[in-house]
Amino acid sequence: MVRTPTLLLALAVACLVLASCGGSSSSKGGTVTLNWWAYNEPSGSFRDAADRCTKQSHGAYRIAFNALGNDADTQRQSLVRRLAAKDSSIDLMSMDVVWTGEFAQAGWIRPWPASFAAKVKKGTLAGPLATAMYQGRLYAAPANSNTQLLWYRKDLVKSPPKTWDAMIDAAVKLPKAGRIEIQGAAYEGTMVWFNALVESAGGKILDSPTTVGSDRAALATAARIMHRLATSKAADPSLKNQKEDQNRLAFEQGKAAFQVNYPFIYPSAKANNPKLFKEIGWAPYPGVKDGVPAKAPIGGFNWGVSSYTKHPQQAFEAATCLRSAQNQREFAIKGGLPPTLSSLYADPKFKKDYPFAALVRRQLDHAGVRPVTPLYADVSLAVYTTVSPPGNIDLKSVVKTLQKRIGDALKSKGLL
Numbered sequence: 014m015v016r017t018p019t020l021l022l023a024l025a026v027a028c029l030v031l032a033s034c035g036g037s038s039s040s041k042g043g044t045v046t047l048n049w050w051a052y053n054e055p056s057g058s059f060r061d062a063a064d065r066c067t068k069q070s071h072g073a074y075r076i077a078f079n080a081l082g083n084d085a086d087t088q089r090q091s092l093v094r095r096l097a098a099k100d101s102s103i104d105l106m107s108m109d110v111v112w113t114g115e116f117a118q119a120g121w122i123r124p125w126p127a128s129f130a131a132k133v134k135k136g137t138l139a140g141p142l143a144t145a146m147y148q149g150r151l152y153a154a155p156a157n158s159n160t161q162l163l164w165y166r167k168d169l170v171k172s173p174p175k176t177w178d179a180m181i182d183a184a185v186k187l188p189k190a191g192r193i194e195i196q197g198a199a200y201e202g203t204m205v206w207f208n209a210l211v212e213s214a215g216g217k218i219l220d221s222p223t224t225v226g227s228d229r230a231a232l233a234t235a236a237r238i239m240h241r242l243a244t245s246k247a248a249d250p251s252l253k254n255q256k257e258d259q260n261r262l263a264f265e266q267g268k269a270a271f272q273v274n275y276p277f278i279y280p281s282a283k284a285n286n287p288k289l290f291k292e293i294g295w296a297p298y299p300g301v302k303d304g305v306p307a308k309a310p311i312g313g314f315n316w317g318v319s320s321y322t323k324h325p326q327q328a329f330e331a332a333t334c335l336r337s338a339q340n341q342r343e344f345a346i347k348g349g350l351p352p353t354l355s356s357l358y359a360d361p362k363f364k365k366d367y368p369f370a371a372l373v374r375r376q377l378d379h380a381g382v383r384p385v386t387p388l389y390a391d392v393s394l395a396v397y398t399t400v401s402p403p404g405n406i407d408l409k410s411v412v413k414t415l416q417k418r419i420g421d422a423l424k425s426k427g428l429l
Contacts, residue, residue: 045074045324047331050095051107052088052314053080056280056347058340059107066334074327076105076335084256085109085201089390096121096319104322105332107314108153109201110144111383111393114222117147118387122317125151129329133336140377141353145315153315156336157350160309160376161209162369163296164264164272164279166190166289173296177210177238180271180299184247192269193242194260197252199401204383204393205310206273207400210235212308212381213301218396218419222386225419229412234301236400236411243403247271253402265289273298275312276369277349295369298376308381313350351377391422 051059063076081088089112095103096116108116116122125133130151134142141155163180165173169190174180184191196202211218216231226232243252249263257274264272265286272278282290298309316332318325334340341352346366351373357363358374367373384392395418400406407414 044072045327046077047074047104047322047324047328048077048079048102049105049107049331049335050079050081050092050103051105053083054344054348054350055277056349058343058347058350061343061347062335062340065340066331066337069334070327070331074324074331076331081107083258096321099321101319101321101323103319104324104328105335106317106319107156108317110141110155110158110311110313110315111385111389113145113152113315113317114147114385114387115389116317117150117152121320122152123320123322123325125154125318126329129333132333136355137353138355138374138377140311140380140382141313141315143382144311144313153317154332154336155313155353156316157313157341157344158353158377159275159312159351160373160380161205161273161275161298162309162372162376163299164274165294165296166270166292167294168292169270170294173294175297175300176303177242177299177301181242181245181247184271185245187270190268190270191247192249192263192271193247194249194255194263194269194272194274195242195252196257196260197239197243197249197255197401197403199397200256201393201397202256203397203401203403205312207235207239207396208383209298209308209310209381210238210301213305217384219384219386219392219423222384222388223423225416225423229416232412232415233408236406236408236415238301239400239403240406240408243406248404253404275349276345276351276367276373279369280347280349295372297372306379308379309376311377311380311382313353386423388423388425391425392419395419395422 060078063078067075081091092106133154137155141158145151145153145155174183184193196206208218211231214231214234216228217226220226242248249255260272260274261278261281263269265282298307300307316335318328322328338354341354344350345352358370364370399415399418
């Protein structure tokens with residue numbers, strides 16, 4: 014096909030606008046444009062951090078924020094498509110903490126140079142830091158951590174339950190709002206729930222990066238609890254489609270007495286339902302055995318530097334800035350996202366603004382980490398497609414099915 018000069022000019026202009034045509038660029042004065050692909054954090058704190066670091070660079074770089082989807086599966090799909098194509102339009106990215114091994118093994122992210130790695134490691138909590146490591150090297154900067162708490166209505170619940178079974182018992186007895194909001198859709202959130210239950214029961218989904226977990230009792234316990242909740246009066250009627258944000262909305266609307274979710278729900282309730290906000294209490298993540306503390310989930314985002322960026326030096330500088338104490342404080346206060354820096358948890362002002370800080374840190378120190386393997390995405394898919402919807406779990410065969418499907422995932426056999 015012959016292209017006219019007018020058409021060629023239009024295409025050239027379009028490529029200047031679209032990052033995907035030419036990747037990062039330098040504008041007048043030598044300022045480098047860094048494309049940061051990140052979760053579209055609802056409070057706007059990620060965008061604020063990008064603007065703040067741009068100003069603090071004094072013209073060295075400009076961070077252009079590119080919004081990813083709202084759930085982890087969608088975010089991963091968007092990044093993987095671009096990275097697999099060696100797309101230089103990605104300079105920086107927000108990565109779910111479980112992607113480190115996969116992205117590093119695939120060669121999609123750069124290991125951090127020693128000088129930058131030293132800055133990242135200094136003062137970072139051990140749990141979040143471990144999620145950024147692969148084969149002994151730092152491949153990402155822990156920007157925020159995350160863990161789920163048990164949130165409850167103080168006007169309906171006098172004493173928060175300590176186990177899942179006790180919570181179900183309490184919820185079904187309530188005369189109103191006797192619901193428990195939890196994630197049950199076929200996606201990563203259900204993997205998070207199942208893994209926390211397995212870990213709390215003393216087991217592991219994987220015994221090693223390449224070996225299926227051998228503790229059948231722990232797998233059975235986790236499946237039983239999920240099935241019991243899903244088939245009880247305490248279940249949200251939409252449990253099989255529920256994700257974190259649907260849980261938040263139902264709780265804010267007064268439909269539930271309990272919610273197991275991340276701290277982002279706290280500033281949201283304060284803004285959207287001040288009356289209910291005053292009644293929100295928080296407690297440790299529920300356990301599965303009386304007297305045995307739970308292994309709560311650990312999540313969050315790490316900043317990775319693309320292997321295909323044309324400006325690695327500026328990208329590492331920007332990623333370091335984006336996870337500064339100032340930015341992590343805002344992520345927590347505005348967006349509810351827990352910090353990874355120990356200094357913030359010792360700050361009296363931060364503890365006043367983030368009243369559950371001590372509980373969050375305690376849970377992060379003893380969290381139930383999801384399986385560490387380059388094949389994590391396949392393992393997760395095998396799990397959540399087996400246990401979702403929770404009400405359809407076949408308790409007689411679920412352990413055998415899980416172990417087979419996880420084994421197939423570790424051998425890269427097709428799951429769909």
